[in-house]
Amino acid sequence: MWSEPTPKWRTARKQYQCQGNGCAKVIASGEQYLDRALNQPAQSHLRYCKECAEPVAEGAAAYHFFSRSDFPDRYAQRISSTEWKSLRREIIEQRGNRCELCGHEGGSLVLHHLHYKSMGNEQPEDVQLLCSTCHEPADEKRVEARLRPVLPRNYGTGWTSELDQQLKSRWEAGASSEELALEFGRTKSSITLRLAKLGLQVHEPLSKLDET
Known part of the structure; x- marks a missing residue:
């Protein structure tokens, strides 16, 4: 991590x-x-x-x-600091002594980092007040969000007759499937499959194309 x-x-x-x-x-x-x-x-x-x-x-x-290998030590120092405890009290005063996700009141509420960009200088908008039950899943969700691959902008959207015509014209003009994937915001495999559906000869085997 x-x-x-x-x-x-x-x-x-x-x-x-x-x-x-x-x-x-x-x-x-x-x-x-x-x-x-x-x-x-x-x-x-x-x-x-x-x-x-x-x-x-x-x-x-x-x-x-x-x-850096010193992150765990720096993190531990931060959450045990006087400033961190003061921030927790400030958040409780502002938002109430309850979990911001499930609404559980009281108990052992902790401050959760929404991100680590401002660690050491966290602002109220950088943290959440969570119960122990919600804290661990929130940590996992933050990690997943950082590691999640970014899909092309038009991933999963349908093709129209106008887009088909544009795709056909660009292909016949000599554009590669990689160039078309960038232009149309699709994966290369999506471009290749669409070209095949339009009856156009595909020069690149599917096994060499990304399947995301």
């Missing part, structure tokens, strides 16, 4: 779809982009254009401890 590689600036050797939230930009070959490699799923990457990279890079500076 604490060994995610630090994002790095790279020069694109081919086109990539920016994976910033809601961004439709295609990172062209030769452009600078921010590459965030993930340990899980293995060999996966998140790539961001320059505009989307700024908040990611800022967050990475705060997340640098994920690659």
Whole structure:
């Protein structure tokens, strides 16, 4: 959990779809982009254009401890500090002495980090007040959210006759399935299957295409 590689600036050797939230930009070959490699799923990457990279890079500076072995000690020091206990009292005064997820009142309520970007300088919006029953699942959900692969922007959406015509035209113009996947916001396997359905010859075997 604490060994995610630090994002790095790279020069694109081919086109990539920016994976910033809601961004439709295609990172062209030769452009600078921010590459965030993930340990899980293995060999996966998140790539961001320059505009989307700024908040990611800022967050990475705060997340640098994920690659440091001293994180457990720093975390333990933080949650046992006077400042952390004061923040807990402040949250209870603001939100009441109850779990923010299930509504359980009293008991041993703990502060839960929604993220670790601001660890050491947490603000009320960075934490939740949770009971022990809700705390562990919330921790697991936070980890899953960080590791979840980003799907193409049009993943799971249907094809229209207009999109079919655009796809056919681009394919006949010589675009590769990888280029089309970026342009149409789909996986390569989705592009290949759609081309086959349109009766177009597919030059790349399905076994070599991603199946996500």
